Amino acid sequence: MVGLVFNWLDDRLGIRDLDAALVSRNVPKLNWWYTLGFAALFTFIIMSVSGMFLAVYYAPTPDHAWMSIKFITQQVTFGKWVRGLHHYGASMMVIIVVMHMLQVFFYGAYKYPRELTWISGVALLGVVMGLGFTGYLLPWDQKAYWATVVGTQVPEVLPIVGPISKVALRGGESLGALTLTRFYAIHMLMLPALMLVFLGLHMYLIVRIGITPLPEKLDEAYDRVKAGN
Template sequence: MWRKLYAWLEDRLGLEEIYKATLDRPEPKGNWWNTLGSASLFLFLLQGVTGIFLTVYYTPSPDHAYDSIQYIMNDVAFGWLIRGIHHWGSTLMVIVVFVHMVRVFVTASYKYPRELTWIFGVGLLLLTLGMGFTGYLLPWNQRSYWATEVGTRIAGSVPLIGDSILRVLRGGPDLSALTLQRFFSGHIWIIPALLAAVIGVHLYLVMRHGESHFPDKDD
């Protein structure tokens, strides 16, 4: 029965073709350092899922942001767990993405024909840091407020256009309700959408070129 169902689906969806094209490719000899990209992807998905669940209770308003997080942490069943995973997962994701980059650099995997994979990867690192920066403000506690005050000022120290950057980041000259709202929007819609798109390109390039040979003594 299952075999029939599978055959019916396979006939219409071409599952095996997808499998062959995406996952069934030759790999260099197993190496744990080569799993960091998959680990980054997993963490991105984990952050996405826990983040979606957090929006069930979180409110991006200066009046309620802090209280809604207190509610998630202290009142909702397993709220501490969902937020804990999101909180620590974000730190872990930055570390894993960074170590992944270091690995690619050390093994010289960024060289021809994988230059574009590297460039899009740098974009992914910056977007990941952007997720960390925007997400840090959302709890709206003293630490996140002042971290954003400082962070946006650093962006504002750019010569000539600095003040405009600061205003665009804050939605005005002050750190306000507008800042919280646009950081929220950036954190849950704009940056994740960009991340998903760039991940798509990055993965396509990884599949197209395969994984690089791990350098040995002859290299």
């Protein structure tokens, strides 16, 4: 019965072809450092799912933001747990993504033909940082408020675009209701959409080009170059 259903679905969806292209394919000898990319992907999934549940109760207005977070933490079933996952997951994600970046750098995985994988990775790092920055304001407590006052003041020193970027980020000269809704929209709509675009490109390139083999020991490489092969 299960086989019948599977074959029916496979005829229409091509599950076996997908499996051959994505899962059951040959990869070079790897080590544990190579798991960091998938750890980053897993953290992104955790952040997306926990964020969706937080959005059910969170109210992005200066009058209600802090109270709604208090309500999530103290009243909602599993609320404290889901918020904790999203809160600590944010720091974890930055740490994992930076470790993944260092791994691919030290293994030389950014070189030809993976330059675009690296460039899409740099964009992903920017998106992750942006998510951290915009998410920080959402609890609307003293720490969040003043961190954002400082954070939105930083681009002001840029030549020409400085003053405009501060006003664009804040939605005015000072922090207020417009800043909060703006940061919320950027945090839960714009940056996740960008994330999906760059992640799609990143994953497509990984499947298309494959993973960089473990770097050879330098002396072995040197011997090979000397021997001319």
